[in-house]
Amino acid sequence: MTDTPDADKADAATASGADADEREMARRQFAEDLSIIWEGAGTNRMDGRVLGYLMIMDRPYISSADLAAALHASAGAVSMATRRLLDTNFIRRHSVPGDRSHYFRAEEDPWGSFLATEKNHFDREIEVIEDALELLGPDESAARVRLTNGRDYLHWIHGYHHKMLADWQAHKHERDARASAKE
Known part of the structure; x- marks a missing residue:
């Protein structure tokens, strides 16, 4: 992933190798599980995947490119999902000075x-x-x-x-x- 260098260092410091892979698979599974619940309620499944991943990740924020990579989704699908989640206040946009990428985080509540x-x-x-x-x-x-x-x-x-x-x-x-x- 190409998220911020500080976030990558924090991830590397807290987990290594197989542990990190296992934790990442668990995060992705949580996002998938939440997406199925959202889809069953008539909401867009990708919205549930994005929100689920943002809620369970350890980093303070993540780029839209990294969301797409983690969720094996297209940039367009992530963009539409983040737009809908922003509109409903489930997530917030985060800006990084000097960086034109879009970053997001889940709301605390x-x-x-x-x-x-x-x-x-x-x-x-x-x-x-x-x-x-x-x-x-x-x-x-x-x-x-x-x-x-x-x-x-x-x-x-x-x-x-x-x-x-x-x-x-x-x-x-x-x-x-x-x-x-x-x-």
Whole structure:
């Protein structure tokens, strides 16, 4: 791989030869396992592979070229996946001064970050449904019921996201406090 020299030195210092190969195979397997779960949920499989690899790797960031090499994927597939993962806040872009390559890292809490920004998706969906409601004629009552239920559900879940995110943050705080108390 051609990631940063410091990252390569860190990898070499923590593992050698067969151990490093075994750890790399385990990282790749984790990425594949996560990708299958994502695909089953209707999400792009490559997104799951990229996120899985970024979550389990030891380096603070990795280049898109190294992601493609590690995942045996095309540069285009990695580029599209990183774009989607950036849009949903599962990953972050990292810049290296003087280097034009694209580098990425997983969010510390990708699901919490996603939850915090998922409301943007709901806002867009609500807007589309409200536009459709305006198009309906007075005799289209079945469609009106479905669209009204969809809009109102999205409003409801949008409001509930704030509570879920606060509950998640409190849960993490309590978990970390318990872990600190055990140390």
